[in-house]
Amino acid sequence: MLLHAWPGQAQLPALDLSELRSAIAAADPGRFLAVVTGREIDDALQQVGAGIPMALEQRPREAEPVAFSVVNRLMRRGGVGDGLLAEDLLARLRGDPLAGRVLPVDLEMLGTMLEGDPGLSPGGYLDLHTGAVYDDGFTDPMTVGQDAAIEVEEEPERWLRLEGTGSGKGWEDMAAFAARQHDLALRERLERAIEGRGAFGRFRDIVQGEDLGGQWHAFTADRQIGRSREFLAENGIRVG
Numbered sequence: 001m002l003l004h005a006w007p008g009q010a011q012l013p014a015l016d017l018s019e020l021r022s023a024i025a026a027a028d029p030g031r032f033l034a035v036v037t038g039r040e041i042d043d044a045l046q047q048v049g050a051g052i053p054m055a056l057e058q059r060p061r062e063a064e065p066v067a068f069s070v071v072n073r074l075m076r077r078g079g080v081g082d083g084l085l086a087e088d089l090l091a092r093l094r095g096d097p098l099a100g101r102v103l104p105v106d107l108e109m110l111g112t113m114l115e116g117d118p119g120l121s122p123g124g125y126l127d128l129h130t131g132a133v134y135d136d137g138f139t140d141p142m143t144v145g146q147d148a149a150i151e152v153e154e155e156p157e158r159w160l161r162l163e164g165t166g167s168g169k170g171w172e173d174m175a176a177f178a179a180r181q182h183d184l185a186l187r188e189r190l191e192r193a194i195e196g197r198g199a200f201g202r203f204r205d206i207v208q209g210e211d212l213g214g215q216w217h218a219f220t221a222d223r224q225i226g227r228s229r230e231f232l233a234e235n236g237i238r239v240g
Contacts, residue, residue: 012040017047017218024051029058033066043218045074046107046225049085053092053240067093081226084233102240103131105232111224113162114231115169125152126160128237133162160235167200169227173220174203186210 016035023031032051041048049070055063067089074086088098105126110133113124124135127150134150141149152159171194178190186206193202207216229239 012038014214015039015041015044015048015218017044017214017221020044020047020051024054027054027058029055029063033059033062036066041070042073042077043215044222045070045077046081046085046222046229047218049074049089050107052089056092064093079223079226081229081233084229084238085226088238098238098240100233100236100238101128102238103128103232105131105228105237105239106133107225107228107232107239108221109133110162110231111228114165114228115167115224116164117167123161123163125150126162128158128160160237169224170220171199173223174199176223177207177216177219178203 016039020032020035023035032055036048036051052063052067052070056067071086071089071093074082074089091098103126110126113133113135122136124133124138126133137143138148138150139152143149150159174190174194178187178194181187181190189206190203193199193206207213232239
């Protein structure tokens with residue numbers, strides 16, 4: 001099984017998130033499998049999981065061990081949304097339908113909508129027909145044009161309201177990232193940095209100065225995607 005075939009965490013090279021996303025966008029299973037095999041994926045399981053259905057459909061024999069490995073890792077990690085993704089991947093492996101309305105939602109876009117600055121965007125809408133995410137500006141024809149504007153009042157059952165919750169979850173991600181650092185001095189610097197106003201800027205400066213930008217990006221993006229997945233499941237929606 002692939003989970004046992006890969007070397008231990010300390011020996012693995014970092015996952016190239018840019019290449020991972022490119023492989024998924026191109027629907028290229030060979031490229032996707034090459035990107036994830038033999039790489040450290042535990043901080044990016046939600047992102048890796050996004051490519052598993054495509055790989056299973058096109059190259060089931062090679063993709064199945066990877067899928068089982070990701071499921072095992074998700075269950076072991078146990079973060080927000082991890083159990084949901086594991087359940088969905090197991091359903092695909094068995095050929096079972098997903099539990100709920102299936103929509104092709106961009107989870108990162110949804111996460112940005114839900115957790116962005118309320119002063120810049122107080123929220124938006126999810127199209128329950130297409131899975132597209134729109135911010136509030138798209139309800140105003142004067143802002144986006146008559147052809148691009150969405151008519152929420154004309155089809156209220158089509159739209160799920162998305163209320164922005166602010167940056168609280170982002171702060172929790174910073175605290176969790178700081179707590180996992182083995183270097184005590186670095187951990188204490190990060191914990192001090194996130195106290196008070198300007199926390200995000202101070203935290204970012206330390207992360208970049210310590211060459212941890214790639215780790216932080218994978219870590220926080222995965223957590224946000226997991227939260228988006230859980231939000232959808234609470235509204236009876238699975239991502240397909």
